[in-house]
Amino acid sequence: MTSPMFDRIALIGIGLIGSSLAQVIRQEGLAGHISVSTRSEATLARAEELGLGDSYALDAAEAVDGADLVILCVPVGAYESVAKWIQPVLKPGAILTDAGSTKGSVVEAVMPHVPKGVHFIPGHPIAGTEQSGPDAGFPALFQNRWCILTPVEGTDPLALEKLSAFWRACGSDVDTMEPDHHDRVLAIVSHLPHIIAYNIVGTADDLETVTKSEVIKYSASGFRDFTRLAASDPTMWRDVCLNNKEAILEMLSRFSEDLASLQRAIRWGDGDKLFDLFTRTRGVRRSIIEAGQETDAPDFGRIKTEPQSRS
Ligand SMILES: NC(=O)C1=CN([C@@H]2O[C@H](COP(=O)(O)OP(=O)(O)OC[C@H]3O[C@@H](n4cnc5c(N)ncnc54)[C@H](O)[C@@H]3O)[C@@H](O)[C@H]2O)C=CC1
Numbered sequence: 665m666t667s668p669m670f671d672r673i674a675l676i677g678i679g680l681i682g683s684s685l686a687q688v689i690r691q692e693g694l695a696g697h698i699s700v701s702t703r704s705e706a707t708l709a710r711a712e713e714l715g716l717g718d719s720y721a722l723d724a725a726e727a728v729d730g731a732d733l734v735i736l737c738v739p740v741g742a743y744e745s746v747a748k749w750i751q752p753v754l755k756p757g758a759i760l761t762d763a764g765s766t767k768g769s770v771v772e773a774v775m776p777h778v779p780k781g782v783h784f785i786p787g788h789p790i791a792g793t794e795q796s797g798p799d800a801g802f803p804a805l806f807q808n809r810w811c812i813l814t815p816v817e818g819t820d821p822l823a824l825e826k827l828s829a830f831w832r833a834c835g836s837d838v839d840t841m842e843p844d845h846h847d848r849v850l851a852i853v854s855h856l857p858h859i860i861a862y863n864i865v866g867t868a869d870d871l872e873t874v875t876k877s878e879v880i881k882y883s884a885s886g887f888r889d890f891t892r893l894a895a896s897d898p899t900m901w902r903d904v905c906l907n908n909k910e911a912i913l914e915m916l917s918r919f920s921e922d923l924a925s926l927q928r929a930i931r932w933g934d935g936d937k938l939f940d941l942f943t944r945t946r947g948v949r950r951s952i953i954e955a956g957q958e959t960d961a962p963d964f965g966r967i968k969t970e971p972q973s974r975s
């Protein structure tokens with residue numbers, strides 16, 4: 665038998681991402697030991713019932729002690745306090761990474777607490793669902809998805825290669841980029857779509873002329889897609905908004921300008937303008953499908969790959 669890639673992997677936070685990682689790490693034999701920590705007793709007990717780890721601790725420092733790979737899988741707003749707490753037990757030579765949806769703020773929050781000799785390499789799997797908690801995890805989550813690593817100045821190339829190999833073993837393709845560039849790209853492709861979804865579903869929910877039962881009864885598939893995104897975890901998305909403020913505000917302001925132009929085209933009956941935009945955006949969708957990143961029948965595709973909702 666070949667030896668595992670890491671002797672001991674610590675997962676801090678065991679929701680959708682931590683649970684999915686635990687399952688793929690186990691499936692692919694990537695760790696000799698998986699230690700799991702989360703702050704709530706109930707979640708830790710559930711993780712244990714699901715058999716996600718080999719040891720369980722409410723104290724993150726206990727889980728991190730002796731680990732050669734530590735992955736933070738908590739909402740990004742909790743990073744600074746977790747980093748401070750685990751600092752004394754981080755082992756020299758260990759790799760410290762994360763799965764957070766923002767990267768500039770993560771570098772800012774964690775970097776000051778990384779002891780010398782520990783390799784800190786922020787990361788972000790571009791893979792997820794609207795579900796949260798340990799029951800939502802599944803081992804194929806990272807399959808054929810991107811994982812972006814944002815190495816910091818002086819990152820050891822060997823540690824970077826080892827972490828890249830880990831993500832490839834989880835099924836992902838790996839790219840590297842600067843944290844600030846990551847934050848601008850993700851602001852437009854992930855953060856704005858969620859904010860728009862929260863907003864449109866909130867607007868529909870507020871409408872007094874349309875009853876709530878009509879919103880549910882007549883929701884077409886476009887609106888349903890928005891409600892899926894708008895059902896995403898409130899803590900996680902609050903933290904994303906607060907921790908990628910500048911890039912999100914920049915993209916929101918471009919979005920508002922473009923929306924105003926669309927509004928004008930509708931007001932003035934500028935059919936050519938509408939047609940040109942809708943033709944261009946249809947092309948974007950087709951390019952994504954051609955690149956093999958989406959099925960043309962998203963609902964059918966999802967049923968096969970995503971777990972059922974938790975009751
Ligand atoms: N949900 C998604 O689709 C994706 C999420 N991410 C990122 O991954 C991270 C985890 O997200 P999910 O697994 O979806 O969240 P989740 O809500 O499913 O799980 C979060 C876990 O962190 C624990 N936790 C929260 N605060 C904590 C603290 N202060 N100390 C210790 N544990 C704490 C919770 O008890 C829970 O176990 C976030 O940073 C998120 O931005 C990245 C890619 C996709």
Ligand SMILES: O=C(O)C(=O)Cc1ccc(O)cc1
Binds near residue numbers: 765789790793794893
């Ligand atoms: O559920 C969806 O459609 C997502 O967009 C999942 C997702 C959420 C947050 C991330 O940082 C990455 C992926």
